[in-house]
Amino acid sequence: MIDLYYWGTPNGLKPRLMLEETGLDYRIVPVDIGKGEQFRPEFLAFAPNNRIPALIDHAPADGGEPVKLFESGAILQYLAEKSGRFLPADPRGRADVMQWLFWQVGGLGPMAGQCGHFRVYAPEPVPYAIDRYTRETARLYGVLDKRLSGREFIAGDYSIADMACYPWIVPHAAHGQNLDDFPQLRRWFEAVRERPATQRAYVDAADSYAPSRKLSDAERDVLFGTKPAP
Numbered sequence: 497m498i499d500l501y502y503w504g505t506p507n508g509l510k511p512r513l514m515l516e517e518t519g520l521d522y523r524i525v526p527v528d529i530g531k532g533e534q535f536r537p538e539f540l541a542f543a544p545n546n547r548i549p550a551l552i553d554h555a556p557a558d559g560g561e562p563v564k565l566f567e568s569g570a571i572l573q574y575l576a577e578k579s580g581r582f583l584p585a586d587p588r589g590r591a592d593v594m595q596w597l598f599w600q601v602g603g604l605g606p607m608a609g610q611c612g613h614f615r616v617y618a619p620e621p622v623p624y625a626i627d628r629y630t631r632e633t634a635r636l637y638g639v640l641d642k643r644l645s646g647r648e649f650i651a652g653d654y655s656i657a658d659m660a661c662y663p664w665i666v667p668h669a670a671h672g673q674n675l676d677d678f679p680q681l682r683r684w685f686e687a688v689r690e691r692p693a694t695q696r697a698y699v700d701a702a703d704s705y706a707p708s709r710k711l712s713d714a715e716r717d718v719l720f721g722t723k724p725a726p
Contacts, residue, residue, distance in 0.1 A: 504701035506663035516693035596657035641678035
């Protein structure tokens with residue numbers, strides 16, 4: 497059994513997509529980040545960055561002690577290696593997937609996240625930040641659009657690179673992006689959206705995270721560190 501410590505944010509949804517695709521036995525352990533549950537000592541014991549997602553695999557391949565992981569990219573790689581799926585075994589194919597996984601972790605996620613913060617969650621508009629992050633998110637969408645020209649998925653076959661990127665494209669409207677401007681990205685996005693595993697992963701995601709929802713002052717304090725952590 498795998499415990500997925502989860503809230504329905506883009507990063508939280510990445511390993512959930514993978515778990516649904518692989519059929520590995522798992523259960524959701526909700527971590528309400530608006531209430532500060534990510535600061536609980538029992539969570540920090542294995543997720544020291546006080547962020548979701550995190551994972552505990554109670555049945556690792558070596559039969560030893562449970563494996564405890566934080567960081568969504570590391571979790572995706574671990575689940576791919578555990579299941580033997582969605583990450584090529586050959587060095588060239590593996591390198592191709594991994595470079596796009598790292599691209600999402602180091603680029604698309606942080607930049608789109610800042611874009612969403614300043615466009616949706618900031619208590620007051622900051623025009624420079626809105627313009628800067630909206631433009632950078634558009635640039636990254638363009639990189640992905642170009643990459644998908646002539647390819648069904650990001651690295652050929654469907655992989656953890658696609659699962660990493662897709663949840664960060666879902667809130668495209670909140671990021672100020674129109675998928676009509678990125679035809680290859682739109683085609684890919686619609687294909688991933690229609691996968692049964694994607695639909696299962698997203699069935700209740702809006703219950704915990706909605707990019708258009710206005711935050712209370714208390715939630716903003718917890719999420720963005722405007723006051724000391726509880």
